[in-house]
Amino acid sequence: MALRACLRGRSGFSGVLSQLSSCSSHGRVHVSPVVIAQRRNNSTSPRLQVDLDQGTGVAVMRLQNPPVNSLSLEFITDICINVEKLEMDKSCRGLIITSNQPKVFSAGLDILEMYGKSPERCGEFWRAVQEMWLKVYSSNMAVIAAINGSSPAGGCLLSMTCDYRIMADNPRYSIGLNETQLGIVAPFWFKDTMVNTVGFRTTEVALQLGLLYNPSDALKIGLVDQLVPEDQVLATATKTMTKWFAIPDHARQITKSMMRKPTIDKMTSNREADIKNFVSFITKDSIQKSLRMYLEMLKKRKA
Amino acid sequence: MALRACLRGRSGFSGVLSQLSSCSSHGRVHVSPVVIAQRRNNSTSPRLQVDLDQGTGVAVMRLQNPPVNSLSLEFITDICINVEKLEMDKSCRGLIITSNQPKVFSAGLDILEMYGKSPERCGEFWRAVQEMWLKVYSSNMAVIAAINGSSPAGGCLLSMTCDYRIMADNPRYSIGLNETQLGIVAPFWFKDTMVNTVGFRTTEVALQLGLLYNPSDALKIGLVDQLVPEDQVLATATKTMTKWFAIPDHARQITKSMMRKPTIDKMTSNREADIKNFVSFITKDSIQKSLRMYLEMLKKRKA
């Protein structure tokens, strides 16, 4: 709990985590015994189930923030802490992220974190979103998204930060960065991550129109790498991990860092400006009004 | 006519237009009543027919510079002025560019503007070509190319500056940047625009070989987005516009600017050098000779 408490305080948050981020491109992080003592292999918050198989070196992280794995500040912090723990655990070489909720991988950023909140709170939230991206996108582990449900907006971002994406072949599921449909805008590092995944032109259209793709179309544009029947998503992810483990970790990690470092550096060097920009945008009256209308629509849908 | 006269003088040209360009990433430009008074909704030069439907917010700009919509200095200036007017018109949210000439969308830059002209005139022409690209590529409007005929060289560039390209599925039509076939070279911002559209490798081969693609191949490489029967090009463009209008303008515009700004900034900061470079290249004896041979070949073909 010490680590987590530390992470909650803003200075601790950015301090500890970004310190670790900065290590990530130089190979495995060697952790001190003090920190190791705090580690629990099968740690769980109520919102996450994390199981590390010490034999295979594969951890499975199950998102379980009902009803739709909305990425609240608390939930994102849980994810960051647990990814960080696994990162420091030498017995863990790979991470599979999947959902324990039916029909949805993650519905994306929690809109309630952006509606009617103080600028300070909005800034804290945004820093956490950045941190989650940083931790997963720069992870030394091989990270596979086992996308067993819909994955819009922030859910799509989380998927794209992984190394490989396996999606359930269910035409009712969709994935994409659909922010503009809500009147909000994906920031530059969401965009950069999508360009790295599906190229410039597809991103240009997808972001402007806020497109959500069914699995088959997502495969076609390269937004996911593989489709399998819904009940085989996790098993396929586990099996796929052996391909990634066949490569010596140091060679894979240096290569991954070489590919992603420019994108990560661009984000970290614009991090404070990006927070400022988000807070100033999201607290605008017109944007707050858009969000209120969207929330009311969601309420009506439920009723 | 005042605006247009102003645009003809070089200092006015770069002054007024680039001032407007610089606004384009900050949302809709608010125009003064004086300028509005000069606006005519269904303004036409002899070379352009522009119809704005105030109800739908869609303007259709028909290119009609016989016989093949060659982009002369005069014609380009007409295009710039009319795009600028629509940009300033709050009732206009989308622009469709199409051709009123049979079989051709636009044959590209008018070679007569590059052959036997003074360096000053060549420079003025090139500045106008840059301006047209800047105006359309950075437009706050959703811009759709309804490509109802062949679209080589500058015609392809104009198409690529739009947000979406619908082409007539007629195998006799072709599209591409074929400059090298004439012994001239597409400048870096033509190249950047093509890389943004079809990727690096396709651009590398296409530009070196001056490839023209039939509609089916253009669709395959992503140079156009959709093929429809010839008589449905404009109707499909109009219908497609509703998808773009479904997104709040501010979110779409910020996203578009985020995608294109690096490419636009690179061009504007190298604008004068690019003009100098063009003038020095095009006025070379060897290049002038190439162009003369090409013009003579065209004459023979006609005869």
Added chain:
Amino acid sequence: MALRACLRGRSGFSGVLSQLSSCSSHGRVHVSPVVIAQRRNNSTSPRLQVDLDQGTGVAVMRLQNPPVNSLSLEFITDICINVEKLEMDKSCRGLIITSNQPKVFSAGLDILEMYGKSPERCGEFWRAVQEMWLKVYSSNMAVIAAINGSSPAGGCLLSMTCDYRIMADNPRYSIGLNETQLGIVAPFWFKDTMVNTVGFRTTEVALQLGLLYNPSDALKIGLVDQLVPEDQVLATATKTMTKWFAIPDHARQITKSMMRKPTIDKMTSNREADIKNFVSFITKDSIQKSLRMYLEMLKKRKA
């Protein structure tokens, strides 16, 4: 032999060759009579057969360093010298690179150059690898790879530096940058060249997993441009060259340089750091151990 002797001395090597490289973007290099006197059209080292057809302007360079065209320092130097000679020969407009060894185009960098060698020798070797890339990637000639066998690692790099790749449609052949499989890492300019060829995302996965593609998959991802039956690889390359010759050389060369210059500039300005980095990595005990194990595995396979 004077040129070659000169190239062997490190200062001469970087001097003469990089001087020529620096000319390559400004059109054909005009050579002095002294240098021309040293030129032999159908020059051959024991490891290379070079035939220039003065009529067509096409040179064919056959790699013949038995058994598998491993790229040793000597062999790479031969390649550099011969590419340089052809570059200076005004009668030569195009180069086809192919193999005279059965079943293999090139097995890539000679591991014996990296195992048990002094840091100085490793550095000399790496500078030569860089030089080969520079010479071919920035060549003013149209360069076609006639890939008539497997082409892993450095063999794939050599292929990717060409303008066009035609591969034998034999499912037993493979191509790719598989360095991580050996526990080593492709440097940034290998990566940049692959991104330029197949895009970011494909490169990201391919490099991390050290993927080798069969011809059919290589075609699908764009790593090669065309597949033909094995006995038609060279003939197709020769025929394809006529398409490249149909474009005026100056226009094609300026365009090629415009596309590749940023990648080349990035490499040349990081050249010394890249050598230092390679030497420090490859001389590590752990990496030397990996290479020894790999070499022992190869020996056992042969036996």
